[in-house]
Amino acid sequence: MKKLTVEDLVKKFSLKVLTGEDQLQKNITQSRSHRPGLEFVGHFDFFPTERVQILGRKEINYLHKLSKEERRIRIGNIVHYHPPCFIVTAGEVELTYLTHYCKEDRIPLLVTDTVETTSEFIIMLDAYLLKNLxxxxxxxxxxxxxxxxxxxxxxxxxxxxxxxxxxxxxxxxxxxxxxxxxxxxxxxxxxxxxxxxxxxxxxxxxxxxxxxxxxxxxxxxxxxxxxxxxxxxxxxxxxxxxxxxxxxxxxxxxxxxxxxxxxxxxxxxxxxxxxxxxxxxxxxxxxxxxxxxxxxxxxxxxxxxxxxxxx
Structure with missing residues (x-):
């Protein structure tokens, strides 16, 4: 089985690295990504922590609407599990808070620079992960x-x-x-x-x-x-x-x-x-x-x- 790292994803999909430049050699072992939704509201019973985590416009909009304290709790709960990386497909607008927590826990935070929707990007990413793993x-x-x-x-x-x-x-x-x-x-x-x-x-x-x-x-x-x-x-x-x-x-x-x-x-x-x-x-x-x-x-x-x- 071929080894796959976060750096491979950065190169394959031309991702911009916001944090975690020194953690790009983290191994990726799961052939599917995950889009956290229930986890942001506190449900972690089935949280696939070893998957690449995808944040799209819906997730980012939800975080923007929270108070500073609520946002700290929601993001902290997910970052605590140390997933291999986060990929944001909705751009870099007002991501200062997310960058802060990922930098603290040394988790790569990546951003797409393409025009695909979140769903389209997930399809491409999962196909790449499945084939290479x-x-x-x-x-x-x-x-x-x-x-x-x-x-x-x-x-x-x-x-x-x-x-x-x-x-x-x-x-x-x-x-x-x-x-x-x-x-x-x-x-x-x-x-x-x-x-x-x-x-x-x-x-x-x-x-x-x-x-x-x-x-x-x-x-x-x-x-x-x-x-x-x-x-x-x-x-x-x-x-x-x-x-x-x-x-x-x-x-x-x-x-x-x-x-x-x-x-x-x-x-x-x-x-x-x-x-x-x-x-x-x-x-x-x-x-x-x-x-x-x-x-x-x-x-x-x-x-x-x-x-x-x-x-």
Whole structure:
């Protein structure tokens, strides 16, 4: 898991630092921010103290309306819990009192300099926190986006994963990562595939060498990340081992508790593997909408049998 600090937020969102310049190395461990409301009126039973605290126009207006003593109590109660930082999205107007208490307790007080509303900023911040604090693992393989479907290509070294990726790029699809794929668990059902920065845009082809696909083919052939929807295992051809049933039983690969639909494709000279992967991607789309070609085929057979029996 990547370490995230208050300073990372300052750089990412171009935040102005009002207090706590020497505390920007504080770690952020929670993947969601918090907008204190009940806490300002004294309810702390469920106060998530380890989250980044966001103060918008509503909170600032409320504080402005309080007497000096009431304001001291309300702010002091929250500052006492030492959250990693406060971010004010409503500007710096009359924040002297807030600056005073944050400076006393050495808590970074930050201010946005953009025009987003508080809700818009929270959406962007939470997305950034979730992605950067998500549990992650690295696997050997290739990650592609085919017709908008994130696909993992796995198989033994030398089986032809990178060459296949190059073929798919030539057919208009996008590379995400070659050789080393970083998988991030965003939720119990969401797995994100990306690169490790060092391999970004690179594709390694045996006999050819290292290629920068963006330099060779343009920005359109690469994307930074994709949600993983299919796991495809590329294996060597085994005679008479292919399953010719109308529809296979569902198989899955488990990554950090996220189950990803999995299929096996055997390799043999002359097989259009890139075309099979495109078919797998399109078939995944159809299944998401509840359609099964095998079920439709069987319903037609049953209808014909019923007609033959005169039913």
């Amino acid at each position: 998500a549990p992650e693992i690295s696997i050997h393989g290739v990650c592609m986006n085919v017709f908008g479907v994130g696909i993992l290509l796995r198989g033994q070294s030398g089986v032809g994963k990178s060459e296949l990726a190059h073929t798919l790029i030539g057919r208009g699809h996008r590379l995400v990562s070659d050789d080393l794929v970083v998988l991030k668990k965003l939720s119990p059902r969401t797995l994100l595939g990306t690169h490790d920065e060092k391999t970004k845009e690179f594709l390694a082809l045996r006999s050819i060498g290292l290629l920068n696909v963006v330099r060779m083919y343009g920005r359109k052939v690469f994307q930074d990340e994709t949600r993983i929807s299919l796991d495809i295992n590329l294996t060597k051809w085994e005679k008479d081992s292919l399953n010719n049933e109308l529809e296979h039983d569902a198989a899955y690969t488990d990554y950090m508790g996220v189950k990803v639909p999995s299929i096996e494709i055997q390799l043999q000279p002359g097989r259009d593997i890139a075309g099979l992967i495109e078919a797998a991607a399109n078939n995944w789309y159809l299944r998401q909408s509840g359609y099964s070609a095998a079920e439709e085929f069987m319903s037609r057979i049953e209808a014909d049998l019923s007609n033959d029996r005169g039913e």
